[in-house]
Amino acid sequence: MLTLYDARFASRLLLGTAQYPSPDTLKRAVEAARAEIVTVSVRRESARARTGQGFWQLIEQLGCRVLPNTAGCRTAKEAVSTARMARELFGTPWIKLEVIANDDTLQPDLFSLVEAANILCAEGFEVLPYTTEDLSAAERLVAAGCTVLMPWAAPIGSARGLINKTGLKTLRAYFPGVTLIVDAGIGAPSHAAEVMELGYDAVLLNTAVAKAGDPVTMAQAFARAIEAGRFAFEAGLIEPSDMATPSTPVAGTPFKIDSVS
Amino acid sequence: MQILLNGERIVTRARDLDELCASLGFAGARIATAVNGNFVAAGRRAKTKLTPADAIEIVAPRQGG
16 A cells, blocks of 8 residues: 555555646546546636636546645745645645756756755645655655655656666665655656566656557556556565576486586 | 736735635635735635735646646
């Protein structure tokens, strides 16, 4: 089971709700993924269009727990105010805390991230910070009160997969008791399986499903890959080696003449 | 008075944040608010007086990754 603060979930796939070709496709993708948690955002509401009110009805139909984000925030102050608005809007203490450093990479601003995490944890938020694999930032986030960390695999929407696998492995080894979720940069189900084989607790993704040719089938593919990767981790992977090792018994091989000295 | 609502200049007769939300048709809607960068809880909107050039944010749920 996946544990996020005091809540437990059977699914280890957290799914974003943006960029789908239609609301119906989003709904069917969430169902196909068997996702129990979906990410949402907070955006300006037009008095005329009232877009958010319609979207909220769709989210309620999904029956999932929502994880609001602070996407687009560039300072700790913006992120803290957005988190407070999200808590009232969605009625949850959860916040996917994002503070972005620059528009090209959408890399987390780790200094502002830690600053905001300290404030929000002290206010009773259950913070899920979008971070990098940097160990010193992770230590400060855990010290702030985060029991979940969400390092990127690669820049958001890049579909590059695990660009620093060693860093992610080190983070897993360094924080055995912290719930670790890879968030961002996943492009293929094989990337998600690789994350899970490292012993990560879950994967959060959006673009790879929403922008796929068939988002519903891709959601199912990711769900199965994540399940397969988790099974593999629990079963214990064998160690790779540079040289071959025969799998068929060597003893009793016909036509073989033992060398005689 | 002139204020900034969601980044756009508007003229309003509303005296407080609650009146502003109601005048825009947001009574009972799922929204959250901030004034000059600071969150204002629903229960405090009526007590939050507006002053000229205030920057108001009215937000709602939206798709997110």
